[in-house]
Amino acid sequence: MTAQTEASLRARALKVIPNGMYGHESVALLPDGFPQFFSRADGAWIWDSEGNRYLDFMCAYGPNLLGYHHPEVDAAAARQAALGDAMTGPAPVMVDLAETLVSMVGHADWAMFCKNGTDATSMALMTARAHTGRRIVLVAAGAYHGAAAWCTPGPMGVLPEDRAFIRPYLYNDVASLEAAVAEAGDDLAGIFASPFKHDVFVDQELPDPAYAERARALCDETGALLIIDEVRAGFRLAKDCSWSLVGVAPDLSCWGKSLGNGQPLSALLGAEKARGAAGSLYVTGSFWFAATPMAAAIETLRILRETDYLAHFEALGTRLRVGLDAAAAAHGFTLRQSGPVQMPLIMFAQDPDARLGYAFSQEMLARGVYMHPWHNMFLCAAMTMADIEFALAAADEAFAALAPRRASVQPSPRLLALLEQAAAGGH
Amino acid sequence: MTAQTEASLRARALKVIPNGMYGHESVALLPDGFPQFFSRADGAWIWDSEGNRYLDFMCAYGPNLLGYHHPEVDAAAARQAALGDAMTGPAPVMVDLAETLVSMVGHADWAMFCKNGTDATSMALMTARAHTGRRIVLVAAGAYHGAAAWCTPGPMGVLPEDRAFIRPYLYNDVASLEAAVAEAGDDLAGIFASPFKHDVFVDQELPDPAYAERARALCDETGALLIIDEVRAGFRLAKDCSWSLVGVAPDLSCWGKSLGNGQPLSALLGAEKARGAAGSLYVTGSFWFAATPMAAAIETLRILRETDYLAHFEALGTRLRVGLDAAAAAHGFTLRQSGPVQMPLIMFAQDPDARLGYAFSQEMLARGVYMHPWHNMFLCAAMTMADIEFALAAADEAFAALAPRRASVQPSPRLLALLEQAAAGGH
Structure with missing residues (x-):
């Protein structure tokens, strides 16, 4: 070239x-x-x-976690690609990968795979609404959760209706979170949080354990789902959900970027109680069940566990x-x-x-x-x-x-x- | 194994x-x-x-267009993968591919790449709204345009607000289309159509040229954008937009599945007049700019042109x-x-x-x-x-x-x- x-x-x-x-x-x-x-x-x-x-x-x-062209990950991907990638159904590696993630991520009892981080956060949003039959979802002001109409930071092409029930609170601010929950009343479906505050242009903040614990308690009290968006930080702070570091287990977590060390893959992981709602959604994509990125992810996760x-x-x-x-x-x-x-x-x-x-x-x-x-x-x-x-x-x-x-x-x-x-x- | x-x-x-x-x-x-x-x-x-x-x-x-493991496509993908796939910016192949698509698809002056077919249709929806400053988008009843909240055929996790301005018409039915356009009044942003009626459970229908031409004329009269969803049928009926077969050029077209012969890639193509609106959106994804699927698509398209x-x-x-x-x-x-x-x-x-x-x-x-x-x-x-x-x-x-x-x-x-x-x- x-x-x-x-x-x-x-x-x-x-x-x-x-x-x-x-x-x-x-x-x-x-x-x-x-x-x-x-x-x-x-x-x-x-x-x-x-x-x-x-x-x-x-x-x-974010996708490059182990190094570009990691030889073992690339070899695992090549082995699967030689068999089949996007086929008329998933390959057995889909089950292997779901089992692997459930075994590594403490709060997770099941996995669903997709392509974009935005797919995973959008599925989390829909799962929270399907699980609760409610509408309002709280998102920390300034946090990035993807680029669909309900969450993109750009205003163009977005209608007020796309985010009519998305409400802000301040990350690490218990009073702000409590006020937003109170205002949502009996219409609270879920609370989104990043593993730590990693907004652009402003200082990052690690999660205050009191905030994380309060978010968990508020979800338990209201029946809303607690959702951690690990797309950016996943497996960079822990070999588990990042909030395991503060001792708080979410109901749903969203993963992507690093999962297959650069191969295109994202995932929604969830606790047992959210399984029915997640399984009730009709969500899919032409390449979501492709096997090569899943094989890469299995090898990536093995290396994470063993190094x-x-x-x-x-x-x-x-x-x-x-x-x-x-x-x-x-x-x-x-x-x-x-x-x-x-x-x-x-x-x-x-x-x-x-x-x-x-x-x-x-x-x-x-x-x-x-x-x-x-x-x-x-x-x-x-x-x-x-x-x-x-x-x-x-x-x-x-x-x-x-x-x-x-x-x-x-x-x-x-x-x-x-x-x-x-x-x-x-x- | x-x-x-x-x-x-x-x-x-x-x-x-x-x-x-x-x-x-x-x-x-x-x-x-x-x-x-x-x-x-x-x-x-x-x-x-x-x-x-x-x-x-x-x-x-749909993704398998030339055959699984097509040797030339796989070789092109492997050559690019050996250089770089998901990197901190796109590779030159992104420009090559955009030029290739613009040269093959008559109505297209520009291209944006993404991962899911749903990404492309959602970007088309947002582009139509950004271009017109209006809200209503017409979709043929029973047509599948993806699995995001605004279009998924499943009801779970979806709010009425997610599709408040999505309105149905009957495919190939000029009177129905005209009535829906009239009802939308000055709030019509766009009209979606599949290349042919390929809904599930019912007989398929090729597009009536009168319907296609009327859709074009109605968009011209109202300033709304005409959008062809080629995700499923793209390059299976023509080496151009499928509606080139009935002599109608849309403003936007959505592509995916077969584009890279199984490699994960989708695209929104558009006419000059929609360029500003498309460029005003903030839409993105962790793997959208990965180079390997683009190299596969360039080779796939070369084979399509030459065979x-x-x-x-x-x-x-x-x-x-x-x-x-x-x-x-x-x-x-x-x-x-x-x-x-x-x-x-x-x-x-x-x-x-x-x-x-x-x-x-x-x-x-x-x-x-x-x-x-x-x-x-x-x-x-x-x-x-x-x-x-x-x-x-x-x-x-x-x-x-x-x-x-x-x-x-x-x-x-x-x-x-x-x-x-x-x-x-x-x-």
């Missing part, structure tokens, strides 16, 4: 794709200079269309966080690093329009490190401590390059527009 | 999957004895978990239809075969509860031919005339076996329940 220039690809894309690209991987959401197209990925690294290599802290926005990847993530993430703080301080900067070290969000103190964050991520990109200025990032198990040291050396240079021009950095007009949208409750 | 019994797989599945299976590939919708699980697929054939082989007239419900697969489909389908009618008549049966021969629907005359269709499909299954009693079927390009003759020989035996017990065949209670649901407007 001939290398193609980013500019020529963008010009061609602009003709045949609205805006040249859309969705969460559009560079319209990123600083100038970020490549839109990638020609290759391997382990912890990605290559743009011109052959530049980057240490990838976005991991495909200490979580300790590896914690060691890498801690070194990155500590090292970045030190490098920033050495050049007169103060960072705001938040969330679990395995899913870092790196912003700057006193940087309300993120102009420093934008400029820093550009300096990092120029040094071969792909970091996101306002979205949580991801580690993958293929990353080594040497990779982290590479990133820290790049950061030292990036801060040094940024320091003398600190006062003259301008905010991005695109970013200002995005921030306005975020302030209005969108993405 | 050890062969597993269907019974043991079903017993295990029942524990960890609601009802043991769900969606369009659930055998709850099929006669007793149909296998739920498949261990292998190749060309035009599938093998169940116990090793029984069937000539597969369902083609994974006479449509003539092959027509020859196979015509021989099947004529041969089945003759075999049926020889044993005293009359069939109702409807729709294009490339996507046959085979039912029995005077069989309102489909008991004969159920019994016939069981007899065919026992002879190694997988046919569906109430859903349109599919051909694949890997099928040969010898395969069709194999099916016709099986049919001759099946009719012969069915004839003496014709009077004593009982209807399926599960089917009766399904028919009641269909009569109520569902699937």
Whole structure:
């Protein structure tokens, strides 16, 4: 394959794709200079269309958990693909995978598979309504649960009716949650929560156990279903539902992204009491029962069970966080690093329009490190401590390059527009 | 891999999957004895978990267009997979594929990719609303456009608000369409149509050109968007949008299933005038930009352009239809075969509860031919005339076996329940 220039690809894309690209991987959401197209990925690294290599802290926005092209996962996928993938019915691996997930995820008694994270959250919403015969579902303000009309952060194409019974509360705020539950009265069907607060543009927050426990108790009192959206964080914090870390079991959990280490697969897992409602839905998709991603997921989960990847993530993430703080301080900067070290969000103190964050991520990109200025990032198990040291050396240079021009950095007009949208409750 | 019994797989599945299976590939919708699980697929054939082989007239419900494991498509997919699949941005193949589709599909000026057919139809719905600033979308009664809350044929988990502005009309009925448009008044956003009427349980109908032209004219008069849902029929009737056969160009078309010959991919294609609205949506998915299915689609489309697969489909389908009618008549049966021969629907005359269709499909299954009693079927390009003759020989035996017990065949209670649901407007 001939290398193609980013500019020529963008010009061609602009003709045949609205805006040249859309969705969460559009560079319209990123600083100038970020490549839109990638020609290759391997382990912890990605290559743009011109052959530049980057240490990838976005991991495909989550799917890359063990490293791109993990040999054992790819081999398992290839073995199944040689037998059959999308067929006229599922393969036996569907049962194997459901059993595997039920055995690993404490609250789960059953599994349903789908393709998008949004499929899983939409099925959770419908299951909660079918289970209770009620309508109102509470969602933390600013949380992302997918891009269907009921949840997309963009306003276009959405009717008020699409979210007539979606009501906000404040993550980690017990009083806010209680007020929203009280207001829902006898029409409360469910409560959504992310495993931790991983909204864009704002500091991440781990779940307060008191909030998690209260959410559970309120669901128990009202009969509503508690739903954890693990699509982004699943298996990055625990080899179980993330809220097992705070001792709270949901009724439903939504999974995707990392489940098959990049193979397209998502899932809704549920407790026994929600089985009847989930089974009453008519939900399906042309590729939902394809076997190859399921075989990849079974192998991914085996590796998760048998390795200490979580300790590896914690060691890498801690070194990155500590090292970045030190490098920033050495050049007169103060960072705001938040969330679990395995899913870092790196912003700057006193940087309300993120102009420093934008400029820093550009300096990092120029040094071969792909970091996101306002979205949580991801580690993958293929990353080594040497990779982290590479990133820290790049950061030292990036801060040094940024320091003398600190006062003259301008905010991005695109970013200002995005921030306005975020302030209005969108993405 | 050890062969597993269907019974043991079903017993295990029942524990960890609601009802043991769900969606369009659930055998709850099929006669007793149909296998739920498949261990292998190749060309035009599938093998169940116990090793029984069937000539597969369902083609994974559509994705299998060229044959399972088509060597050139699989090679193209493998080449891209070796480079990168789900990455932190799309690969150049995304642009190549968008250009390819725009060059093949007459009405299309741009493409957006997604995973499920339902993603494409939901994006079409939102694009129509964003484009017009209006709410009402007309859908032919009984048509299937996906399994999201606004369109799923199942009632559970759905609120009246989810489909508050979805209004029915009768396919091929100009007066009905005109009345629905008039009733929508100045709130009409779009009109959905299938390429032909391929509803379940009833005879299929090719589109009346007068109906297609009137739908186009009504959209032109009102500014609403005309949307063709090609998810099921795409590239099976034409190497262009199916309505090119009646000389009508829609504003949007939805594609999926066959696009990547089994690789998970769907797409929304649109005319220039809808580009701005489509680009204004925030729609996305974790795996939407994965490169491997796009590479498979480019190769699939190349093969479609360069081969006479449509003539092959027509020859196979015509021989099947004529041969089945003759075999049926020889044993005293009359069939109702409807729709294009490339996507046959085979039912029995005077069989309102489909008991004969159920019994016939069981007899065919026992002879190694997988046919569906109430859903349109599919051909694949890997099928040969010898395969069709194999099916016709099986049919001759099946009719012969069915004839003496014709009077004593009982209807399926599960089917009766399904028919009641269909009569109520569902699937």
